[in-house]
Amino acid sequence: MPALVLKPGREKSLLRRHPWIFSGAIGRVDGNPAAGGTVDLLSSKGDFLARAAYSPHSQIRARVWTFDPVEPVDADFFRRHIRQAIQTRVGADLVSALARAGTSPAPTDACRLVHAESDGLLGLIVDRYADTLVVQFLAAGAEYWRETIADLLLELTGLKDIYERSDADVRELEGLLPRVGSLRGALHETQITIHENGLEFLVNIATGHKTGFYLDQRQNRLRVRQLAEGREVLDCFCYTGGFTVNALAGGAKSVLSVDSSADALSLCRENVALNAPSSALHSTLEGDVFQVLRKFRDESRQFDLIILDPPKFAPTAAQAEKAARGYKDINLLAFKLLRPGGFLVTFSCSGGVSAELFQKIVAGAALDAGVDAQIVEYLAQAPDHPVALNFPEGAYLKGLVCRKA
Numbered sequence: 001m002p003a004l005v006l007k008p009g010r011e012k013s014l015l016r017r018h019p020w021i022f023s024g025a026i027g028r029v030d031g032n033p034a035a036g037g038t039v040d041l042l043s044s045k046g047d048f049l050a051r052a053a054y055s056p057h058s059q060i061r062a063r064v065w066t067f068d069p070v071e072p073v074d075a076d077f078f079r080r081h082i083r084q085a086i087q088t089r090v091g092a093d094l095v096s097a098l099a100r101a102g103t104s105p106a107p108t109d110a111c112r113l114v115h116a117e118s119d120g121l122l123g124l125i126v127d128r129y130a131d132t133l134v135v136q137f138l139a140a141g142a143e144y145w146r147e148t149i150a151d152l153l154l155e156l157t158g159l160k161d162i163y164e165r166s167d168a169d170v171r172e173l174e175g176l177l178p179r180v181g182s183l184r185g186a187l188h189e190t191q192i193t194i195h196e197n198g199l200e201f202l203v204n205i206a207t208g209h210k211t212g213f214y215l216d217q218r219q220n221r222l223r224v225r226q227l228a229e230g231r232e233v234l235d236c237f238c239y240t241g242g243f244t245v246n247a248l249a250g251g252a253k254s255v256l257s258v259d260s261s262a263d264a265l266s267l268c269r270e271n272v273a274l275n276a277p278s279s280a281l282h283s284t285l286e287g288d289v290f291q292v293l294r295k296f297r298d299e300s301r302q303f304d305l306i307i308l309d310p311p312k313f314a315p316t317a318a319q320a321e322k323a324a325r326g327y328k329d330i331n332l333l334a335f336k337l338l339r340p341g342g343f344l345v346t347f348s349c350s351g352g353v354s355a356e357l358f359q360k361i362v363a364g365a366a367l368d369a370g371v372d373a374q375i376v377e378y379l380a381q382a383p384d385h386p387v388a389l390n391f392p393e394g395a396y397l398k399g400l401v402c403r404k405a
């Protein structure tokens with residue numbers, strides 16, 4: 001087995017079971033490992049630390065598959081770990097549709113089955129959209145086992161169609177080219193209808209963000225449904241209408257959905273029509289949220305429930321300061337547009353902004369807006385996007401429900 005021998009003292013993170021080893025920690029490469037191939041990680045004294053996938057082009061030079069010296073990395077390894085990942089979702093009753101594929105729709109038939117590092121399957125994302133699986137191979141190790149993993153996914157889910165969306169930017173860091181298209185089965189239609197908590201959504205798995213839909217917001221969208229009754233709602237960064245459709249289903253008085261993407265807004269309108277055939281309560285506005293909120297402030301527009309779900313402003317901590325200014329700006333304006341007693345449901349999906357920092361930013365925004373507000377709820381990513389305790393980087397989505405006094 002080829003091996004990476006670490007520099008003296010560089011085994012500490014592995015002893016804490018963090019799954020990444022950076023290039024600077026590596027003293028020597030023994031043998032001639034292939035990109036994505038399996039290597040043993042050894043201490044400078046030659047002790048076994050872990051078994052990992054080799055990423056020769058990435059700063060994250062190795063990602064750990066197992067800390068067990070007698071566990072081989074082979075098809076059986078992936079069968080066990082993928083099965084376990086799927087079972088934890090079934091156990092959490094998120095994918096009752098798994099047992100009912102092809103029969104009447106379950107209330108929710110779209111969910112993440114494999115969440116990469118947090119399921120011990122580094123760089124592998126598997127999302128289920130009704131009867132179609134959408135996968136991303138985001139690291140050299142996952143890419144190396146691509147065919148094995150594809151076969152196992154069919155075996156373990158009983159489904160026939162897999163679509164690949166390996167077009168995330170991170171692949172470039174791994175020296176991998178983007179790849180998009182059918183991986184198993186003969187999928188002709190890339191626009192799929194899914195169900196989420198009893199509502200229907202069209203998802204375009206070929207062109208949508210990530211694998212098509214923000215599955216991580218599922219329970220937060222339901223929360224918005226519960227808060228919406230009788231309220232005038234402003235859904236900022238609405239994408240294809242996840243929060244919008246839920247707010248309407250919850251009895252909102254009106255919903256205005258804002259996004260800079262005309263394509264997203266058009267799918268948003270289709271999703272509204274799918275669930276609320278008389279959609280007179282809904283309108284869309286194409287524009288930059290930063291400008292729209294300013295304009296509304298100047299016009300003294302008011303709302304009872306505002307959702308802010310912007311894209312990642314800070315993928316890493318290095319961009320945190322600039323991101324903080326962006327978050328503060330939109331949250332400050334939103335506080336101004338809220339009526340007394342109104343709710344602000346505000347999110348950050350920036351890995352580089354901690355929950356603590358995000359709360360500080362929102363507090364600063366309220367202060368500068370001159371409003372009193374309380375946090376009435378902390379929100380996070382849905383349970384099919386778990387966070388392994390040895391991999392805190394997995395906790396990226398944080399949200400607050402604030403009530404303006």
Ligand code: SAH
Nearest residue numbers: 214237238239242259260261288289309311
């Ligand atoms: N809330 C959505 C996900 C939002 S994704 C859901 O639950 O499904 C972020 C969205 O912000 C994308 O649709 C993107 O088009 C939009 N966007 C990015 N920058 C923007 C800006 N400055 N103004 C308006 N929309 C923007």
